[in-house]
Amino acid sequence: MCHGHSSRKSEGGAIAILRGEGRQSGSLFNAKITLKNHDEAIPTQAIFSFERTNRVPSLGACTLIIHQDGNLNYEETSREPLHHIPVDVYGDQACEISLPSRLDLGVGGQGVIGRKMSLMNSRQVIAEGIIGWN
Template sequence: MCHGHSSRQSEGGAIAILRGQGRQSGTLFNAKITLKNPEEDIPTQATFLFEKANRIPSLGSCTLIIHQDGNLNYEDTSREPLHHIPFDLYEDHVCEVSLPSRLDLGVGGQGVIGRKMSLMNSRQVIAQGIIGWN
């Protein structure tokens, strides 16, 4: 990916690789979340893929938070998130969700690229990552 060279083909949209916060959830896992806007005026489609090699937590009702910043080392609880998206996640390894609204998959303004994403369950952050181009 550096210097414009990669063997990985672009799939379009955005991607976030979330790392499970083992110290909080007791479970270590990785999740790949892809975001796509298939057609105009249709809500964003999110696909969750959890690594099968790791123990998958039981998630149930979750919240996907897209923060105003992209800093994984700092939590500014005084700022409202850019997006706060509640949904249910019951599948073991793969789940597709139609988000309640259409996200701007660009940079700056309301765009999500470069921002921190948190996956929460019962007000507890269980995984975090940064959103990038896919």
């Protein structure tokens, strides 16, 4: 929290920095997901980029889960997620994906700001983070 002062320029939209640890390899996994609504008639664009210092796993078919709250301290299993979004993530540097629907990039109600985001493959959570303003 920068108290209103930061040298970083706002890019608009929302951002989530997802961090995780590979259970089998023990390697760290970090991804940045930028969410943007360019035009009212099109779905939200998600831009995935991965930290170059880490070995990026081959992700393929994954699911983005946007939870009802922003608590990273426990697994949320009893409540339905706010959004359950299937995505295909290919490439090891960056990729842009058009989500199947348009997300509310605001706060409260159906808004995603302040909520936990999980990136999952078919078996486990790969990485998690909190969605914030970009």
